[in-house]
Every structure is written in structure tokens, then in C-alpha cells.
Amino acid sequence: MAAWTWRFEKADGTEVEPAVQPEEFTTQGDAESWVGEHWKELADGGADQVRLFEDATEIYGPMSLHAADS
Numbered sequence: 001m002a003a004w005t006w007r008f009e010k011a012d013g014t015e016v017e018p019a020v021q022p023e024e025f026t027t028q029g030d031a032e033s034w035v036g037e038h039w040k041e042l043a044d045g046g047a048d049q050v051r052l053f054e055d056a057t058e059i060y061g062p063m064s065l066h067a068a069d070s
Helices: 028-044
Strands: 004-009 049-054 057-064
Touching: 004 028, 004 057, 028 049
Parallel strands: none
Antiparallel strands: 004 049, 049 057
């Protein structure tokens, strides 16, 4: 079974420890729901962006954790 994981990064792509420790997710939807619930804490903790992986394959990213300026 595939494992879905997040990589947490600064704006320059440097990996950082997340402020909230994620689990390994069994579906893409579960992973996306989790980051949707915790994005503010992650951003406040020093992560600027995330990348989603299915096992070792990058699915998408970087995705900013900062709210878009209106």
C-alpha cells in the first residue's frame, strides 16, 4: 500500500522540521485534509511550503502555506 507523506520546506526549498508531526497517510485525500487542518500551525512554526509524495514520487509542490494577499 502506498504511503503519502509531506515534505516541509522554507521558501528556498530547505527542509525543515514541522511544528506539527504528521502521520503516514494511506490516501492522498487524508494527507490533503491533514495539511488543510494544520497549515497555519505549520506556517507559524517556520515552514513556508510543502510537497506531497506518494512513496518516493513527488505528486505536487511546492505549495505555499502562506495565505494569498488580497
